[in-house]
Amino acid sequence: MEYLLLLISTSLVNNIVLVKFLGLCPLMGVSGKLSSAWGMSLATAFVLTLSAFLSWMIEHLLLQPLKIEFLRILSFILIIAAVVQFTEISMRKLSPALHQSLGIFLPLITTNCAVLGVALLNITENHNLPQSLMFGLGSALGFLIVMMLFAGMRERLAGANVPALFEGTPISLISAGSLSLIFMGFSGMF
Amino acid sequence: MLMATLVLTLMGLALGILLAAAAHFFAVGEGNPLAREIEDKLPGSQCGQCGFPGCGPAADAIATGDASVTCCPPGGRALAEELAKMLNIDPSSLGETPEALTAVINEELCTGCTRCNKACPTDAIVGATKQLHVVYAEACTGCKQCVDTCPEDCISLVTPQIDLTRWHWHKPEAA
Structure with a gap:
């Protein structure tokens, strides 16, 4: 029950993108088409969950016993970059079809602040290992929900009759803002 | 200080070795191996007489069957027969090859x-x-x-x- 609550809370109430404002670049950059948003979300979900797990391990098995917590950001970035590279290399061999659809998005995830943000939040909020896994999975789910919603909105906006003043980026930002407003409303649920 | 340097170095080294091993074990050749073999046989002058932007795309098309083995005028009859042998095509079915110039x-x-x-x-x-x-x-x-x-x-x-x-x-x- 506790884990289910954590999953819902991280994916909807404390949504990584619209409430914590992490990972905004893919939200604006890769949401033009529903299919590419789907690919980006899946690739991010994979890396997010895996790196949340690995960074927890590094923090508790390496950094804390040796009292070198100040290396946290540096080593987490190292881990994330390695995980992304490893994912890409192995995916290219093991599942060429998946690599075809996700391929170009994978390297982009290295610089996605949501991935590093989740890893760091796991430490500051003192999660244990299953909790941090759930936190990573929930954030990935939240990222996926928001990306799909926003990409669907933008696909419709592309065909809508938008006033000339608001065309392009302004209307995208406004719709992202109103989507964020809606997600803020989830916090009243619990 | 020493510990931090050591840990970071070791971590970088370990991850680097891991990635190198992954790259070695999961190595994938670029593109279709048959197409690369065909490309080696083509003249490689990227002249574009076959209608493709260069010998690489032409080799891809020949490998997938989109282009005929006789599509390369500089290669002439000799190349067409060589490619036909490679792809198990009967050389007598090739028809006329474009004349070499x-x-x-x-x-x-x-x-x-x-x-x-x-x-x-x-x-x-x-x-x-x-x-x-x-x-x-x-x-x-x-x-x-x-x-x-x-x-x-x-x-x-x-x-x-x-x-x-x-x-x-x-x-x-x-x-």
Whole structure:
């Protein structure tokens, strides 16, 4: 029950993108088409969950016993970059079809602040290992929900009759803002 | 301080070795291996006479069956038969291959401007500035790139003399 609550809370109430404002670049950059948003979300979900797990391990098995917590950001970035590279290399061999659809998005995830943000939040909020896994999975789910919603909105906006003043980026930002407003409303649920 | 440096170095080293091992074990050749094999056989002058942007895309198309093995005029009959053997196509079903051509420079008109020399993808044109240029026929693939660059219009394409790689049986005369 506790884990289910954590999953819902991280994916909807404390949504990584619209409430914590992490990972905004893919939200604006890769949401033009529903299919590419789907690919980006899946690739991010994979890396997010895996790196949340690995960074927890590094923090508790390496950094804390040796009292070198100040290396946290540096080593987490190292881990994330390695995980992304490893994912890409192995995916290219093991599942060429998946690599075809996700391929170009994978390297982009290295610089996605949501991935590093989740890893760091796991430490500051003192999660244990299953909790941090759930936190990573929930954030990935939240990222996926928001990306799909926003990409669907933008696909419709592309065909809508938008006033000339608001065309392009302004209307995208406004719709992202109103989507964020809606997600803020989830916090009243619990 | 020492510990931190050591840990970070070891972490970087371990991850680097892991990635190198992954790259080694999960190595994937670029593209279709058959297409790369075909590309090795093609002349490699990227002349574009087959209708593709270069020999690489042409090799891809031949490998997938989108292009005929006879699509390469510089390669001529010899190349077509070689490719047909590689792809298990009956050489007698190939039909006519496009005729191979060789560039010839009209010595009376050539001013030695070296433009054709620079345009030639196979370095088949020999000659220095203000010296007469000569086409080295064995290297020429008949790609016509020099014809387009010559300001004097002094390059023409001719059918070269039949040699062993170009010779093939003539069709039987109709009775």
